[in-house]
Structure formats: structure tokens, C-alpha cells
Amino acid sequence: MDESASKSEFETLPIRRLHESLINRIAAGEIIHRPASALKELVENCLDAGSTSIKVTVKDGGLKLLQIQDNGCGIRKADLPILAERFTTSKLSSFSDLSRISTYGFRGEALASISHVSRLSVITKTKREACAWKASYSDGTLTPVKPGLTADPKPCAGNDGTTIIIEDLFYNTPTRLSAVRSSSEEYSRILDVITKYAIHNPRVSFVCKKAGSASPDVTTPLNSEVPQAIRLLYGHAVAKELLHKTLENETSRHNKDDPVTWSAESFFTNANYQAKKMVFLLFINHRLVESPRLKRALEGVYNGILPKGASPFIYLSLDIDPKAVDVNVHPTKREVHFLNEEEIITRICDAIQSELAAQSHSRTFEYQTLLTGGLAPREQDSKKQSKVRPSNDEREEIDENDMVPLQQEPPKRTASQHKVRTSQHDRTLDSMFPVAHPSTQTLPVAKSSQSTPLNTTTAREIKESQCFLTSIRSLRQALVKQKHRQLTEILENHTFVGIVDLHRCLSLIQNSTKLYLVNHGALAEELFYQLGLRQFGNFSRMKLDPPPPLKTLVEIAVTAEESTSESKLTKAQITERIVALLMQRREMLSEYFSLKISEDGMVESLPLLLRNYTPNLDKLPSFFMRLGxxxxWQSEEECFDTFFRELAYFYIPGPLPGVSNATKESKAEQEAEHWQVQHALFPAMRRYLNAPKTLLERDVVQVANLPDLYKIFERC
Known part of the structure; x- marks a missing residue:
């Protein structure tokens, strides 16, 4: 290697002073990570201003619009010129003030950072001023509200308080904008921030909704309490199992000036509540923060109480003397450091553990006296047991000399007609018949036709998406209310026997000693409806390659539909109306349902409800035609309900109505569908289906019971 070339690679570069705009933009990136972090800063400003009402309006996950309106003290007109400059604040005057700070914000960087990565506008009015003032900011300085006007604040109509309007967030930082996830996920994060602050500030009214929506997704009343706020925002299942604990350091009772004095208030669930993911709300000096050490310690408390994989709900508010807290350790104030951290964590965990232990007697379980397929104890046996075994109170009154040793009864043998007959290999009907054409069976169903068990991959867990829409919550609650417990138990514990008629969607399943004939098409329709609600806003996508034209699909279905001849409109007019309707709502279809239609009308993807299951795409034209x-489309809840019904109808296994499945070309398709029904559909029913009572009317029929069969054989 040339020695001169090597030296040039490590040549000392000059040190330059960064441009002021670049410095500010870098600083803004440390504080404003996503729309939810901007919202958190502004909500804290609203609370510092003494607001009792905070209204948030969001568009496109906060990227297009994020508006926060409060009724606080407002901002003086004289302060508006420096409002968005860095390190301008009304809460600090010297460094020593940091040791006494009790407000949310103190550095004066929130609005400055936002102005460097978005188009910022402020409308504010104090009680003493006669009108409101509007100002616009860019890169920390005032800019004209409209072209041709001066940059000075302009008078306008407005109520007491402040309205912050953030538009086109990250418009000048494309890398950060591309890193932001989908608008639905960002909106969920915004709702999460609002929910947590609403829990901690129950006396403040919070409202959060999407722009253009008539009903809010989060709304809380004024002057409430923490338990009522938890019930409203996290549901009755959490609220009914809450325990309450308050504690404080012993020294704080005698010396209020002791820098290590602290107090804590906590609401946490008992052993009856079990969730898949821990919900931990931690506020230190009324600031929403994170503490991995405290969270791990609390998880350790519940590890010995809850089953493996179950998690609690915990809300903890910790008040520590400001002198003992360092709030200036994180740009977004997400973390704080305080004195005697280990001691405080130990005290809190011990107090919660003691309260849980004291309430351990209240743990309740739901159970059935007689399980499906079980046997009720005979009345004579129960009377014998009551005579032989005295109660605890009776034992105290019996003299030891009068006691007769009890003989342990031998275990009773289970009669043959009450034994559950299932093979260890889960043998199906197909394994009892020889394979006619083994050379043509190339799908996984060929493997299941042998006597050896099928090695299938374990299905992924379909987690319920977090959703704050009242309409989706209402539909999910309706599913729980209409659940038929005994039928759901049969499906949860069934053994698949075989498919009787694939074209008519008839299959056999076994539960205990009973055999059932089920319409797996009707069960599948209810299953896919519930899976759609379960994954709302968080669907996997099934890409179509090449993407078919939407108009062509609708034309095919409208042309084949006989009922359209009775309409006053022509088939072409019906097609145009349906296509225009779907194109008008394509953004909503993509955001909520992952049904993506391009601007030029090409269907690019469909929602994937269940892995390893592909619906019959021959039904695609009918599906899009029926969506019209x-x-x-007028009512939100009815829209979601009817859309998921149509999506479930599209996902039902089987060919198009009226199409014969006996042709040689459809043999492979039948085998693939057979495999999907057995290895994808029925396992999903076992895990996720809350069976309604309506399925018992004609879709689930008991065809045999082993004890009854034995009675018939005994007569022969």
C-alpha cells in the first residue's frame, strides 16, 4: 500500500460550528420521537396551566393534525414572540430551582422542538384579555399566519385557555417520517398516553377523537376518582378486582423537611384477575415515568400468586420530596432518579405483597358442578359420605374413645360405556380407508391419510388488538354476552373425527363419550367474524399478485347476479356505484382492515384472518359486490359489524354456490380444502371461538352417545 495514500485517509479534519438550525433540529429529534411524545409534552403543559378540560383531535395518527385544546390560564400576548424559542420557560429562574421543581415541564424545549419539525400554530387567551391571539411558528420564530401579513400575533375569537395546532409533523425530516409506523398504531399510542394521564388526573375531563368523527374514542367526566376512571377506561373486569394501598415513610410523620420523605398510593388487582400483559402505570411526583427496577420487583411479587404467563394491573403514584429527585436525566423526562431507590422499592413491594396475602381468601373460581360428558354422584353415595365423615364442628364434640377407624373405600372402576374412547394418534375417518391414488396426492392431506400422526407447525397466538373505539368494544362485549358456555366447552375439548361431506360442510367431532355432527361452514363463519373483531386495526396482509382490477371483479359479480335485473339501474350503473363507494372509502379500508386498493383501482391486498388458511378466491368478485x-356505511358500529359479517362469509370454506366439485380439475383443491378444515379451521375453533347459542338450533347435532349405544347392544 502507498504510504502517502495511507496518511491521507487519516488526515485531521477541521472542527466546524454547526449551524443553528441543524442544532435545533437535532435537539428536536431527541424530544419528539413520534406524535404521542409531542402529545405527552403538551398535555403536561395543559395540566401545569391548571386546566380542567383537555380536548385532543387527531388526524392520520397525529402526523397530519394534532390539536390540543385546554381551558387553563392561557399565555400572555407579550410572551408569544419567544414562546417557541429554546430554553424559554416560566418555571425556572436559577439552577437551584431544579431542586424544588414540582411542575411537569421546566426546560422550555417542547414547543421549540415541535416548531422545528412541524407547522405550529397557537391560539390563546387569558382571563384579563378581551380577545384571543393567534400566532404561527417555524423553527422557533414567529411567521405570518397567512402570506402577505406580518408575523405579529393576530387577534381572533377564542375561549379562555390555549389551543395548540400541530400540522404536517416531520414534514422536513423524511427519515423520521418513514420510521413512524402505521397511523392506526400511532393513534393507539396517543390513546394510551391520554388514558394514563386521565387515570392519574380523574378530576380533569379528557376527550380524544379522530378529526371528523362524531363520537370520541376516550372521554372522561369531570371531578371523578381514580377507581371510577379505571373502571371507565380499563373495564369492569379490572375495577372489580382492585385493591387499594397507601403508605408513607415513617420519618415523614415527624420531620416534613427530611429530604427522603415519601408517600405512595397504589391500586392493583388481586389474584382473581389475570391478563396476558402487565399494565403498569407509574407516576412519580405526578409525572408519567418508567422504572424497570420497580416493574421487575412488582412482577416478582405476583410470580408466586398468579399462574405462569398471567400478569396484573398496577397503578402507582409516588410522591417524593423534590429535593430528593433528579428530574433532569432524560430529554423527554421519561426517567427520573431519586434517593434511597432500593429502600423505597422494597417497602412498596412488601406492602403490596402483604395486602395480597391478606386478600388471598377472597380468590374465587367459576366452575360447573357437572362437566359435559361426566357423571353426577348418586344420591345414595352422597348420603353415605355425609354419615361416615363428620364435619369439623362435629369432630370437636366426639369423644376420642367413641371414634371408629374409617376404612378407606377402594377406587370404583369406570364402566366401559363411560370410558372416553380416543386414540393416542387422534385417528380420523380418512385413516380407516385406503388411499385410492397416492401418486396424485401432493398436498399435506396425503400425509394425514396415513396412520402416523401429522407433524404440523404450531400455530401462532392471535392476540387481541388494543382498541379504544367504543363501537369495537361494544361488539366484543356482545360476543362475550352471547357465549354459550356448554357448547364452547364442547368445541374447546373436542377431538376431530373426520369430514362427512366437504361440499355440504358436514364434519364429525367427539367430546367425551358423545359424537356430534357439525356444520363446519356455519362454525367457520362465526369464527372468522370473531377473528376479524379480535384483530381489528392490526391485520396481517394477504397480497394479491398480480393485483386484479376492482371494477372488473364487481362487473363479474353483477353480471352473474340475477337479482340485479329487478333493479331500476342498469348493471353498468350498479357497478359504477359500488366501485365509487369503495374507492371513496379505500383509506379507511386500508387503515382498519388492511384491505388495500390503489389509487388506480387495483386490489393489492386482503386481510389475513388465520395463518395457514387461504379463502377461495373465486368468491372475490361476490365479496366486493356485496360490500356495496x-x-x-352510515353508522360506525353497524359498519364494522356488517363488514366483518361479509368478510366472514367470504372466508367460509367451500366452492361457489351452485358449482359442482366433482370435476378432475378440482381434486387438488378439494384435498387442500380438506387439509385446511382439519388442520387450520378446527384447531382455531378450539382456541378462539366463543360459540353462540344460535349454533345449537341446526348446526351442532348430537348423533351418538356411548352409554346409550351400550344399552342398545345389551338388548341384542
Whole structure:
């Protein structure tokens, strides 16, 4: 290697002073990570201003619009010129003030950072001023509200308080904008921030909704209490199992000036509540923060109480003397450091553990006296047991000399007609018949036709998406209310026997000693409806390659539909109306349901409800045609309900109505569908289906019971 070339590679570069705009933009990136972090800063400003009402309006996950309106003290007109400059604050005057700070914000960087990565506008009015003032900011300085006007604040109509309007967030930082996830996920994060602050500030009214929506997704009343706020925002299942604990350091009772004095208030669930993911709300000096050490310690408390994989709900508010807290350790104030951290964590965990132990007697379980397929104890046996075994109170009154040793009864043998007959290999009907054409069976169903068990991959867990829409919550609650417990138990514990008629969607399943004939098409329709609600806003996508034209699909279905001849409109007019309706709502279809239609009308992807299951794409034209007249697009809840019904109808296994499945070309398709029904559909029913009572009317029929069969054989 040339020695001169090597030296040039390590040549000392000059040190330059960064441009002021670049410095500010870098600083803004440390504080404003996503729309939710901007919202957190502004909500804290609203609370510092003494607001009792905070209204948040969001568009496109906060990227297009994020508006926060409060009724606080407002901002003086004289302060507006420096409002968005860095390190301008009304809460600090010297460094020593940091040791006494009790407000949320103190550095004066929130609005400055936001102005460097978005288009910022402020409308504010104090009680003493006669009108409100509007100002716009860019890169920390005032800019004209409209072209041709001066940059000075302009008078306008407005109520007491402040309204912050953030538009086009990250418009000048494309890398950060591309890193932001989907608008639905960002909106969920915004709702999460609002929910947590609403829990901690129950006396403040919070409202959060999407722009253009008539009903809010989060709304809380004024002057409430923490338990009522938890019930409203996290549901009755959490609220009914809450325990309450308050504690404080012993020294704080005698010396209020002791820098290590602290107090804590906590609401946490008992052993009856079990969730898949821990919900931990931690506020230190009323600031929402994170503490991995405290969270791990609390998880350790519950590890010995809850089953493996179960998690609690915990809300903890910790008040520590400001002198003992260092709030200036994180740009977004997400973390704080305080004195005697280990001691405080130990005290809190011990107090919660003691309260849980004291309430351990209240743990309740739901159970059935007689399980499906079980045997009720005979009345004579129960009377014998009551005579032989005295109660605890009776034992104290019996003299030891009068006691007769009890003989342990031998275990009773289970009669043959009450034994559950299932093979260890889960043998199905197909394994009892020889394979006619083994050379043509190339799908996984060929493997299941042998006597050896099928090695299938374990299905992924379908987690319920977090959703704050009242309409989706209402539909999910309706599913729980209509659940038929005994039928759901049969499906949860069933053994698949075989498919009787694939074309008519008839299959056999076994539960205990009973055999059932089920319409797996009707069960599948209910299953896919519930899976759609379960994954709302968080669907996997099933890409179509090449993407078919939407108009062509609708034309095919409208042309084949006989009922359209009775309409006053022509088939072409019906097609145009349906296509225009779906194109008008394509953004909503993509955001909520992952049904993506391009601007030029190409269907690029469909929602994937269940892995390893592909619906019959021959039904695609009918599906898009039915979305027009069958979906109620006017009401939000009815829209979601009818859309998921149509999506579930599209996902039902089987060919198009009226199409014969006996041709040689459809043999492979039948085998693939057979495999999907057995290895994808029925396992999903076992895990996720809350069976409604309506399925018992004609879709689930008991065809045999082993004890009854034995009675018939005994007569022969």
C-alpha cells in the first residue's frame, strides 16, 4: 500500500460550528420521537396551566393534525414572540430551582422542538384579555399566519385557555417520517398516553377523537376518582378486582423537611384477575415515568400468586420530596432518579405483597358442578359420605374413645360405556380407508391419510388488538354476552373425527363419550367474524399478485347476479356505484382492515384472518359486490359489524354456490380444502371461538352417545 495514500485517509479534519438550525433540529429529534411524545409534552403543559378540560383531535395518527385544546390560564400576548424559542420557560429562574421543581415541564424545549419539525400554530387567551391571539411558528420564530401579513400575533375569537395546532409533523425530516409506523398504531399510542394521564388526573375531563368523527374514542367526566376512571377506561373486569394501598415513610410523620420523605398510593388487582400483559402505570411526583427496577420487583411479587404467563394491573403514584429527585436525566423526562431507590422499592413491594396475602381468601373460581360428558354422584353415595365423615364442628364434640377407624373405600372402576374412547394418534375417518391414488396426492392431506400422526407447525397466538373505539368494544362485549358456555366447552375439548361431506360442510367431532355432527361452514363463519373483531386495526396482509382490477371483479359479480335485473339501474350503473363507494372509502379500508386498493383501482391486498388458511378466491368478485349494498356505511358500529359479517362469509370454506366439485380439475383443491378444515379451521375453533347459542338450533347435532349405544347392544 502507498504510504502517502495511507496518511491521507487519516488526515485531521477541521472542527466546524454547526449551524443553528441543524442544532435545533437535532435537539428536536431527541424530544419528539413520534406524535404521542409531542402529545405527552403538551398535555403536561395543559395540566401545569391548571386546566380542567383537555380536548385532543387527531388526524392520520397525529402526523397530519394534532390539536390540543385546554381551558387553563392561557399565555400572555407579550410572551408569544419567544414562546417557541429554546430554553424559554416560566418555571425556572436559577439552577437551584431544579431542586424544588414540582411542575411537569421546566426546560422550555417542547414547543421549540415541535416548531422545528412541524407547522405550529397557537391560539390563546387569558382571563384579563378581551380577545384571543393567534400566532404561527417555524423553527422557533414567529411567521405570518397567512402570506402577505406580518408575523405579529393576530387577534381572533377564542375561549379562555390555549389551543395548540400541530400540522404536517416531520414534514422536513423524511427519515423520521418513514420510521413512524402505521397511523392506526400511532393513534393507539396517543390513546394510551391520554388514558394514563386521565387515570392519574380523574378530576380533569379528557376527550380524544379522530378529526371528523362524531363520537370520541376516550372521554372522561369531570371531578371523578381514580377507581371510577379505571373502571371507565380499563373495564369492569379490572375495577372489580382492585385493591387499594397507601403508605408513607415513617420519618415523614415527624420531620416534613427530611429530604427522603415519601408517600405512595397504589391500586392493583388481586389474584382473581389475570391478563396476558402487565399494565403498569407509574407516576412519580405526578409525572408519567418508567422504572424497570420497580416493574421487575412488582412482577416478582405476583410470580408466586398468579399462574405462569398471567400478569396484573398496577397503578402507582409516588410522591417524593423534590429535593430528593433528579428530574433532569432524560430529554423527554421519561426517567427520573431519586434517593434511597432500593429502600423505597422494597417497602412498596412488601406492602403490596402483604395486602395480597391478606386478600388471598377472597380468590374465587367459576366452575360447573357437572362437566359435559361426566357423571353426577348418586344420591345414595352422597348420603353415605355425609354419615361416615363428620364435619369439623362435629369432630370437636366426639369423644376420642367413641371414634371408629374409617376404612378407606377402594377406587370404583369406570364402566366401559363411560370410558372416553380416543386414540393416542387422534385417528380420523380418512385413516380407516385406503388411499385410492397416492401418486396424485401432493398436498399435506396425503400425509394425514396415513396412520402416523401429522407433524404440523404450531400455530401462532392471535392476540387481541388494543382498541379504544367504543363501537369495537361494544361488539366484543356482545360476543362475550352471547357465549354459550356448554357448547364452547364442547368445541374447546373436542377431538376431530373426520369430514362427512366437504361440499355440504358436514364434519364429525367427539367430546367425551358423545359424537356430534357439525356444520363446519356455519362454525367457520362465526369464527372468522370473531377473528376479524379480535384483530381489528392490526391485520396481517394477504397480497394479491398480480393485483386484479376492482371494477372488473364487481362487473363479474353483477353480471352473474340475477337479482340485479329487478333493479331500476342498469348493471353498468350498479357497478359504477359500488366501485365509487369503495374507492371513496379505500383509506379507511386500508387503515382498519388492511384491505388495500390503489389509487388506480387495483386490489393489492386482503386481510389475513388465520395463518395457514387461504379463502377461495373465486368468491372475490361476490365479496366486493356485496360490500356495496350489504354494509351499513352510515353508522360506525353497524359498519364494522356488517363488514366483518361479509368478510366472514367470504372466508367460509367451500366452492361457489351452485358449482359442482366433482370435476378432475378440482381434486387438488378439494384435498387442500380438506387439509385446511382439519388442520387450520378446527384447531382455531378450539382456541378462539366463543360459540353462540344460535349454533345449537341446526348446526351442532348430537348423533351418538356411548352409554346409550351400550344399552342398545345389551338388548341384542
Amino acid at each position: 349494498p350489504q354494509v351499513d
